[in-house]
């Protein structure tokens with residue numbers, strides 16, 4: 001294995017005039033989250049969640065803005081963001097399709113599910129469609145091994161999938177007939 005180093009200190013940071021941490025978000029962070037923690041940096045996770053929930057990812061500028069409020073180095077914020085794969089450091093599509101690739105799901109044809117999505121969307125794992133509507137990723141075990149193969153569509157868990165069912169869910173999203181709520185939302189298919 002080789003270590004890959006990044007020139008973080010010289011990498012330009014894209015900036016926009018408008019802050020990512022809006023006034024109302026900052027108030028929420030100061031008034032609601034900060035009082036819950038002994039140290040300001042305790043509020044780092046909720047602050048990051050707030051940004052990701054709003055924008056779908058966490059821009060470097062937002063990391064700096066959070067660092068300023070929490071009075072910690074921006075590098076500490078970046079360390080946290082890059083350590084957890086749930087945090088996104090670049091934009092993703094409007095809908096995230098996350099197929100579990102761990103052993104139980106792999107054993108139950110998860111690979112075929114992923115292949116079907118790749119074919120349906122014309123993208124590879126880790127890519128986003130040109131219209132920015134879908135991003136496809138693979139995840140390690142999402143805790144639904146008993147109903148493998150499983151996948152998440154945004155925050156909805158879908159279990160006992162087949163390639164056709166997964167593609168059908170994507171069709172539903174495109175047609176505007178997708179019902180949020182996970183596997184319960186597709187009961188009518190059985």
Ligand code: FES
Nearest residue numbers: 100102105144145
């Ligand atoms: S292995 Fe896929 S949910 Fe556990």
